[in-house]
Amino acid sequence: MMSRTLLLLITLAVIPGAMAGQENPDLDARVQKFLDEHRRSWRDANVPMSDGQALYDIIVEKGYKQALEIGTSTGHSAIWLAWALSKTGGKLITIEIDEGRYREAVRNFEEAGLRDYIDARLADAHELVPALSGPFDFIFLDADKEWYSQYFRDALPKLTVGGCFTAHNVSDRTSGRRGRGRGMRGTDEFVELLKSTPNMETQFITTGGGLSVSYKSSGL
Numbered sequence: 155m156m157s158r159t160l161l162l163l164i165t166l167a168v169i170p171g172a173m174a175g176q177e178n179p180d181l182d183a184r185v186q187k188f189l190d191e192h193r194r195s196w197r198d199a200n201v202p203m204s205d206g207q208a209l210y211d212i213i214v215e216k217g218y219k220q221a222l223e224i225g226t227s228t229g230h231s232a233i234w235l236a237w238a239l240s241k242t243g244g245k246l247i248t249i250e251i252d253e254g255r256y257r258e259a260v261r262n263f264e265e266a267g268l269r270d271y272i273d274a275r276l277a278d279a280h281e282l283v284p285a286l287s288g289p290f291d292f293i294f295l296d297a298d299k300e301w302y303s304q305y306f307r308d309a310l311p312k313l314t315v316g317g318c319f320t321a322h323n324v325s326d327r328t329s330g331r332r333g334r335g336r337g338m339r340g341t342d343e344f345v346e347l348l349k350s351t352p353n354m355e356t357q358f359i360t361t362g363g364g365l366s367v368s369y370k371s372s373g374l
Contacts, residue, residue, distance in 0.1 A: 178240060181267055185237050188266040192230075200227045201296065201322055202362030206234035209294060210317055212367065218292040219244030220314075221233075224279045224305055225297030229259030231322075235294060236263070236271040246272050247286070249279045249297075254312035279305065288312030296322035299340030303347050311349070317370050319354070324366040326358040 193203065201209075209231065213221065219242050226232055226248040236246050245307040256276045263269045275282065279297055283305055291314045295305055302321060313319055324341050347370055348356045356368040 161218040178294075181240060182237075183270045184267040185233065186296055188229075188262075189233070194263075200230035201234075204362040205322065206231055206319040208359060208361055208365060209274075209320060210234045212320070213238035213292055214241050216292075216316075216318065217242050218318065219291045220286075221246045222281060222283075222287070222290045222296070222309070223248040223294045223296070224309075225295065226256065226274065226294070227300060228255050229262040230275075231294060231296060232259065233262065233266050233268060233274060235292075236267075236268040239271050240268065242273075247275065248272060249277055249282055251273050251278050252275070284308045284314065285301070289317075291316045291317040293317070293319045294322070295320065299323065302344035304312065306344060306347060310354075311371050315370055315372060319366075319368045319370070321366045323363050325359065325364040326366075 189203075201334075210217070213235065221235055221239060221244060223232055223246060227250065227355060229248075232246060232248045235248075238244055248259075250259060251277060254294060256274065259329065260269075260274055263272050263274065280301065288311075290309070290312055293313060295309075297305065302324075302365060306319065306321075309319065327347060328354050345366070348354060348366060351368075353370055353372040354368045355371055356366055359363065359367060360367040
């Protein structure tokens with residue numbers, strides 16, 4: 155007769171993501187309470203809640219574990235990313251150049267209960283992103299818009315096949331869409347770069363700030 159331990163191991167092996175992360179109701183309640191209490195207080199270049207939720211959903215749905223955020227601000231998006239990674243068993247590296255924003259973000263991570271899921275770095279992303287070894291299966295970009303194309307070029311080789319590269323304040327202007335999801339000045343070159351990169355499949359989501367979502371289809 156098969157032992158109970160062996161049966162458990164086999165069961166876990168055939169359930170996708172069974173060992174990836176664990177349910178943590180206490181953490182969920184703490185994060186939700188933090189987000190509810192700060193719902194109207196996010197300023198200083200943070201993403202709106204709808205964008206945070208969209209990023210969370212991508213990570214959980216795809217089971218991503220190795221995430222990079224370029225541009226922490228005071229931590230709203232990082233909290234959504236790290237909360238999702240707590241479900242998949244992953245961790246986030248997030249980079250912020252401004253010391254005041256960085257310190258406020260770290261305090262927010264502590265209050266939300268997500269510090270263990272976040273490697274927060276006070277650094278110049280222009281220098282650090284090329285130096286990171288990776289690999290990453292999820293990247294979120296929300297930093298200086300005029301550098302978006304270069305961030306993409308530096309990060310793409312570190313993105314795994316099947317991985318996702320997302321960017322904030324971006325839209326496909328040629329789609330004729332209007333409203334809150336329009337791209338910001340400086341992102342046009344980046345949008346054209348996304349479209350011309352053969353191994354990236356890109357869609358544009360009209361959320362609170364506008365998101366590009368690109369999946370890497372091959373290692374070319």
